[in-house]
Amino acid sequence: MDDGEARTRVLDAAEELFYGRGIQTVGMDAVRGASGVALRRLYQLFPSKGALVEAYLLRRDARWRAGLAAYVDAVDAPPRERVLAVFDWLRDWFEEPGFRGCAFINSFGELGATSPEVAGAARRHKEEFFRYVTRLVAAAGAPDSAGRQVALLAEGAMTTAALTGSSAPAREARDAAAALLDAAVRR
Amino acid sequence: MDDGEARTRVLDAAEELFYGRGIQTVGMDAVRGASGVALRRLYQLFPSKGALVEAYLLRRDARWRAGLAAYVDAVDAPPRERVLAVFDWLRDWFEEPGFRGCAFINSFGELGATSPEVAGAARRHKEEFFRYVTRLVAAAGAPDSAGRQVALLAEGAMTTAALTGSSAPAREARDAAAALLDAAVRR
DNA sequence: ACAGCGTGAGAACGATCGTTCTCACGCGCT
DNA sequence: AGCGCGTGAGAACGATCGTTCTCACGCTGT
Missing domain, CATH: 1.10.357.10 (Tetracycline Repressor, domain 2)
Structure with missing residues (x-):
């Protein structure tokens, strides 16, 4: 799985979780579980949860x-x-x-x-x-x-x-x- | 300070904090600090944070x-x-x-x-x-x-x-x- | 074949949160 | 006066969260 696909998988999972349950309710671990992307890679794609939230909002x-x-x-x-x-x-x-x-x-x-x-x-x-x-x-x-x-x-x-x-x-x-x-x- | 005043002080503090910063962002300790009501008493007035949130919304x-x-x-x-x-x-x-x-x-x-x-x-x-x-x-x-x-x-x-x-x-x-x-x- | 870098899975860390417990103190009753 | 219940202040506890670290593994280049 290359970086591009990992990125969209993370963003897809983040969008479903953040939108469906709220942002603070969803931990990074839930994003990992739903996306299938390891925590380490997740953090090298998005340096923090705040950055992931921003990317989620931007794409949405x-x-x-x-x-x-x-x-x-x-x-x-x-x-x-x-x-x-x-x-x-x-x-x-x-x-x-x-x-x-x-x-x-x-x-x-x-x-x-x-x-x-x-x-x-x-x-x-x-x-x-x-x-x-x-x-x-x-x-x-x-x-x-x-x-x-x-x-x-x-x-x-x-x-x-x-x-x-x-x-x-x-x-x-x-x-x-x-x-x-x-x-x-x-x- | 009797129970009635403690209750309104807690609710006043909770309203200002919950409304101003969001509910999950505000900890019970912040409510205690802003209201001047000790944690122990706070919990005997409202058995949980959820109950305090409900009371806040109801009064508002x-x-x-x-x-x-x-x-x-x-x-x-x-x-x-x-x-x-x-x-x-x-x-x-x-x-x-x-x-x-x-x-x-x-x-x-x-x-x-x-x-x-x-x-x-x-x-x-x-x-x-x-x-x-x-x-x-x-x-x-x-x-x-x-x-x-x-x-x-x-x-x-x-x-x-x-x-x-x-x-x-x-x-x-x-x-x-x-x-x-x-x-x-x-x- | 083998050294080395990057990866995945998850443990670990430090912080914070909701909630409960400790304990010393002050007030009311007899 | 002395006993005891309730109080206040804050430490303590267990859980969770964001983030980083460990470590064993597999792929790459020569």
């Missing part, structure tokens, strides 16, 4: 936003529908087994106060997400303020879906976003 | 919702303005020094996967909040669906304010809620 950010962008890109419809497609993607995500809310909100709640790296990663992730939503909303002819409002709805849907274990917030947020868009464009 | 839930309700009750205005007052109260909260987001979302992200008690406390808190918002929205003549949408906006504002360290999301969510209310009532 890239994957998550790429997944959303790919989904929206595949929607061949007017800009308004492309904005709403964000909430369809969220619904699919909420219904995935093992869904436990937004990894960045969770890790920020857990470590944001004590780890500037985690706080920064979460902030950057949300900034990018807000920027992306605002761009979609702008294409639908609504101002930036509407973009931020739509993003707030998405944010609320994520945490509420996590707390209640239901995907219904995706639909409710989608309806609200549609109403906001129509109100903002009609003006 | 009651205080938080009572504070919101008192603020809204003091607003002598039409029902629509009373709904929007929720977001004014949120703005004030966001601007308090030490604001670090919703304690229940944070603790759910940290321990929701491993502690049914924490998960349940967070779920109940949000349920009550949603019920309260829905009641305010109903008084303004909008359906329950609009109530849940407004609550999603509040939820999103909380997490976004925490992540960005800004109170602007309160205003943006307020504007969005106003638009949603007007659209829902006009129909």
